Amino acid sequence: MSAAAQLCLQCGLCCNGVLFSDVELRAGDKATQLTSLGLDIFRKGRKQAFTQPCKCLERDLCSIYANRPMQCRAFECTQLRLVDQGAKPLSAAERKIREAKRLAGEVAQLCRDLGHGDETVPLNRRYAAIMSEPMDLAGDERGVELRGELMLAVGKLVEVLERDFLRAAVKE
Numbered sequence: 020m021s022a023a024a025q026l027c028l029q030c031g032l033c034c035n036g037v038l039f040s041d042v043e044l045r046a047g048d049k050a051t052q053l054t055s056l057g058l059d060i061f062r063k064g065r066k067q068a069f070t071q072p073c074k075c076l077e078r079d080l081c082s083i084y085a086n087r088p089m090q091c092r093a094f095e096c097t098q099l100r101l102v103d104q105g106a107k108p109l110s111a112a113e114r115k116i117r118e119a120k121r122l123a124g125e126v127a128q129l130c131r132d133l134g135h136g137d138e139t140v141p142l143n144r145r146y147a148a149i150m151s152e153p154m155d156l157a158g159d160e161r162g163v164e165l166r167g168e169l170m171l172a173v174g175k176l177v178e179v180l181e182r183d184f185l186r187a188a189v190k191e
């Protein structure tokens with residue numbers, strides 16, 4: 020197994036609703052077939068997309084790997100590319116994944132604490148829902164505090180995701 024493949028096996032961040040909230044289908048994808056395989060496909064403007072966390076992700080593994088959609092085949096995060104190019108050791112990329120998962124776990128826990136524990140909803144939507152709720156500044160001290168912690172945690176997570184997973188891979 021390649022080093023890059025080993026990396027994905029312990030990650031799942033591009034499938035579990037942390038990096039993306041949905042994934043658009045591309046030319047060549049067959050929506051009917053993908054639906055029968057278990058993907059939750061919906062209309063997104065003029066396109067079709069499937070929801071994240073992906074219904075076909077099982078313990079960080081894609082259960083429809085051989086038949087996965089085009090975008091899933093095409094996407095390579097920064098860490099995967101760097102390891103693939105031989106520009107970064109596997110162990111360093113693994114550390115980045117552990118860090119991102121730890122931060123995502125903190126955000127998820129704060130969302131749960133604030134009453135948004137539905138794991139079928141991507142993190143950014145749970146965050147948006149919490150922030151759109153009215154806040155009782157005078158009567159709910161704990162809620163105000165938790166929201167502040169959530170904003171900080173989301174800021175850190177977004178920084179790590181953008182820097183370490185979504186930017187073009189360049190030698191480090």
Ligand code: SF4
Nearest residue numbers: 027030031032033096
């Ligand atoms: S985020 Fe990167 S390392 Fe993680 S599963 Fe996706 S492509 Fe693989």
Ligand code: SF4
Nearest residue numbers: 034073075076081091
């Ligand atoms: S189909 Fe497979 S590779 Fe694509 S998002 Fe779902 S679990 Fe990930």
